[in-house]
Amino acid sequence: MRELAASAMPTMGARSGSISAVEASAEEMADRVTVIERRLLHRHPVSGLPTREPLFAAIAASPSGLLGVIHLSDLERLQAFDESLAEHVLAALAERVVRMLGTGALVAQVDRARLAVWFGAETPADVASTKLQALGYALGEAVSFGQREVLPEIRVSHANMAEHGTTPAMLLARASVSRSRAADVSASVTDDPLIAAQQLYALEQDLRRAVARGELELAYQPLVDARAGAVCGAEALLRWRHPEQGLIPPTRFVPIMEAAGLADEIGLWAINAACREAGTWRRLGLGPLRVAVNISGHQLDRRDLIILIERTLARHSLSSDLLEIELTETVAAGDVDRITALFGQLRQLGVAIAIDDFGTGYSSFSTLRNLRFDKLKIDREFVTAVDRRRDSQAICRAILELGRGLGIRVLAEGVETAAEYSWLNAQGCRHFQGYYFARPLDPAAFRAFVRDEHHLSGLLAPISDPVSERLRA
Template identity: 45%
Template sequence: MPRSRQPFSPFAAAVLALLAGLIATFVLFAGIRRLEHDKIELEFQQRANIRILTIQQQLDQTIHTLRVLNQAFVSFQDVSREQFRNFSQPLLQRHSYIQALNFHRVVDAEGRDAYELEMRRVYPDYVMRQMKDGRLVPAEAARQHLIVDYVEPLRGNEAALGLDVAPNTHLAEAVRWATDSGQPTSTALLTLAQGGGRQTGFLVVMPLYRHGMPTDTVDERRAAFIGDTAAVFKAEVLVEKILSESGMLNDPSLSISVYASSDIDDRNLAFRSGSRPLSRDELAAQSKSPIPHWLFRDQPEPVMHDFDLAGRPWKIAISRQPESFMARHAGSVATLAGGVLMSLLIVGFFHAMSMRSRRVHSLVEQRTAELRLANDRLVEDIAARKRAEDALQLRQRAIEASANAIIITSAAAPNYPIEYVNPAFERITGYSLEDVINRSCSLLWADDRAQPEIQEIIASVRELRETRVTLRTYGKDGRMFWSDAFLAPVRDETGVVNHYVVAINDITATKRYQAELEFQANRDTLTGLANRNLLHDRLRQASAYATRYGHPVWLLFMNLDRFKFVNDTLGHRAGDELLKVVADRLRGAVRETDTIARMSADEFVLILPERTEEHLSPVLVQRIMDAVAQPIVIEGYEFVMGSSIGIAVCPSDGMDADTLIKHAGIAMYRAKETGRNNFQFFTPAMNDHAMERLRIENNLRSALEREEFFLHYQPQVDLATGRVLGMEVLIRWQHPVLGMVPPDRFIELAEEIGLIVPIGAWVLRTACRQCVAWQRAGLGQLRVAVNLSPLQFYQEDLVHTVKGVLAESGLAPHLLELELTESMMMNDIEHAVCILRDLKSIGVHLSIDDFGTGYSSLSYLKRFPIDLLKIDQSFVRDITIDPDDEAIVLSIISLAHSLRLKVIAEGVETEAQLAYLKRHGCDYMQGYYFSRPLPAQAFEQLLRQRRSLSQDTSHLLPLV
């Protein structure tokens, strides 16, 4: 039997155990120390970034507030002191950290005395002053002064009223930059007049230019400069209030410094909370050591952030205040002490065991035989464990291959530390296993703890049940992503919960797609305004608010006047551009809390909630109309878009959305009927008028079937012979209840509802038949003129319809004249030319009605195969007294004859008008001077009498 090996030396075993224990203790200490350092670094970075974002966002909102105030001066040519106060008060209430809002007026040396005299009428002790050596003194004579004319609030800012800020070089430089650029500009830190010259702060100024003067170049802007609006800030108070209102000020662990410059210099210090922060260079000097800086020091590097405030660079520096070593590193210190103690205990244990080993050695050989017997059973156990390990590894590989993030946490309250995360977790969140091990899952929602889904997670853990939630989570870099999280408890063989498993699926793309769908469902795709869905929802909310608190809600229904003319002349693309411009102007004319919606092509609805006035101020409505009516240049043409507005008030004019919109729409139509470009409040009488219009519309649909239409004929006279050569056909409607309905009450309505096409076909057919009947009665070959509507003109079967009517009636094509308007052909020139050529191929005459009142173009006129131009009666009416109308008529006659076209003047009512037209070569005329439009029987009698113009045009005589 071989000789047994001698036991290991007791001293050597104790030394090795001590060394191994100390090495393991130091490695564990270093790992825990590194985790503590990373936690402090991450927590500090998150807190610092939130404060930086809060300060920058609030400062940017302040610039927007100044833009809103400046827009008031742009919208009104002369803002009174009272108006300035009214504009400023809500802005100051919303942004309490603004010290004052100013209006700086330019006063030259010649106007100084008059200006001071005027101000003393308001403020008897008024004296124009300036800051000199930190004191307020009377302003010295200068070529030009920049005076604080308006200041709100006046209390606490009395020293600024009447202050000449031109001598202040910092402020003068900012005003000059703002004037040249037209943008808000910030000053450097300067001494404020408020507080007796002991307060420092800064101003943000935005220039004002004289209305109507050009501002395209720097020289033009300097020439148009009349003053500026300014927001005044006490620098330290500004940042302190921003942080205080956000609950971020009273944090003793952070030191925050804000500099009105890109350099860390106490001369530019605007605010400081805590001690002065160490710069990166100072920290780098302290960290020059061969030992890693995180091992015995964990002071994070300060966060430095540069940003631009109204054209001036600012810097924010945030550092962490030092804490006691034990407060920060209790865990690592405890680990180090415990490890050393454990190492000593192990040394003692090894020493005791080595003494026993000699006694045990003699028993080893006795037990060897017993061990051999147990060896077989051990092999079987190993094989079973191997199978279990293989199954466990399979599950492990499946978890690691999962596309969803998997987290396994301990069930140990209160933090439920993380024990495992799979690779998908690292890919989705950016956190590695080392970043999150032994930390709580709450790091995934950072400071966004107000989500109700978090309370559901806490409740499910408390109740030991599964749950599934959708919540906002944050990666290591601070990026927010939406998560679909499933949490379930894991129980051991006894049924006790000892772990939790969490599966996270990144659904950010799905949420973004849902948000896009929601935007498309609630917003107009062209203008970005609210659509009908969002309008009804906002109106329901505003109506409920008005009912509950007694504050009226004003609903404005706006329609653009002559928008169809833009579409017809320049095309739909130009119309779309015009609508975008109008939408932007409406946004600038109302408050942010108001709602603007686009109902249809050129119809907009505005909801003005929380208006506590007894009546809506006409000034507000006029301001909206004036904003829309500013000139718009599209494709080189300038348009001035008027608008008609109808106003309904909730709850007096209705409670539900549909009723309010209907009543406001009725008032809008009433505004159009009263001359357009005005506004009307809804009244019950308007509803009756609208119901009458609806009755007319309903009766109009059946008027053709009931044969209620008939035609009037107005003679057209040849000025060379004085004889009737034809007639224009005019439709009339004899309603069984309403009586004679004027054409202006139903023609436009027929176009809106599409009935103008069958009505026009009936007019064409009836006129041709009547003309043939008069020919057969021996009254001569007369030419009949029939108006075509735009809908008729663009009907695909127009040419076929005209051919059919001519064939059916037997009228010769050259005796039919079709009257067209310029605007109906300008929407699609090429298509219009094709239609005109097809009509001309039939042999009919073509004329342009109301020439000169629409879109006139010589190039287009040359391409149209027409025979006659018709001078509109608006030009004929004043040709004997208005040189402009006289020039227009002469130009039309000359143009037509040069193009080998005939000319007819309509609306001739006096002998002087007739004589003028004959003298200047007009070919034909029609009007009351010769005859009013007549029914068929009366017109036939006129023809049988063979009436004509006398040679001296003094009266009408029958031919014998």
């Protein structure tokens, strides 16, 4: 190393011209490195496409135009397990875009999984939009890599400078969210897609911290046994009390929870909270009230779900027969073999299983044949105005008869009027849930409802004559 270093240094007796030559050579080399670095900064190393800087410069120099964004939706998942295949797919898709568009547009790579296409003022917006749509279809064709083929998942969105004219960066942001699936996850108070996406992101970040901050809570809607004239349990319903926005409807935050991968964590929190409350009911002498908790498909995928439920029951000294797991028919019909094994474990543990929204899926009877349930819940779609609608009456009668034949409890949910309750009761329905009896209640209000037997007796009293009801139907 010393010899190498010494040979690279000018000698003490070297002329000043030699030193100047070395310095000039070093400066020239530095300039070349700078040029290469600049080129690399403006070209993506895999696709070879220009990056954001040339794109933004072209947008800034044009008085009008349309910016399209091509979302390579599954590229990052592919990179996670096969980097070389992902790079090949990216390069192939970039080459397709450039070949299809020719010189009529600037194609750039704005990040790992998004390409942008800029149509300047010389291309009418309707023509540009049509070309983007055609790109979306063409890019979905398979990409071959050796013996393998990949079918890319492509989404295309765009924004028009005439409508969203602002900085190039803001135009790109608007183009990226103009048809974003994430922006459609929940209802927004604004029609501006960028603002909606920003609100959605902020809400998702808040939801990620909601458990630790104690913002989640459960409301309990009574389950009524008309024959016993008493409350037999409650369905635990998730609520989110945002510190600034107040109570956020489940229809708004549950889709975000699912999309953000939070269903597992929040679902386990709900099971634990519900079992803790049910243990409190028992200690307060309210009787053997069963608590029903909804389970998502994400939770069913957990291999340790049975162990977690068993530990939760033990933690709160709750008998397993006082917990009921509810899941929709669609979830139950997913992987029948796996669900059958899981149900066997739950039943061996002593936990009851209910199928929610029965009758709204496409595989109800095959589901019932393959899986054993303890309870069917007639969907509110068929309960609403059942005293007046012949089609709903026929469906409810069939479900009630099916339950009797299979020895399965049937509960009518969404009962809102005395007339609906009376008709269903006359047909032999025994279990009810809905606003007619009570809205979802906080823990203290639910306990008070259970204790108020006189109030419940009044609700159960207005039963029409079954004979005249059948004649009217």
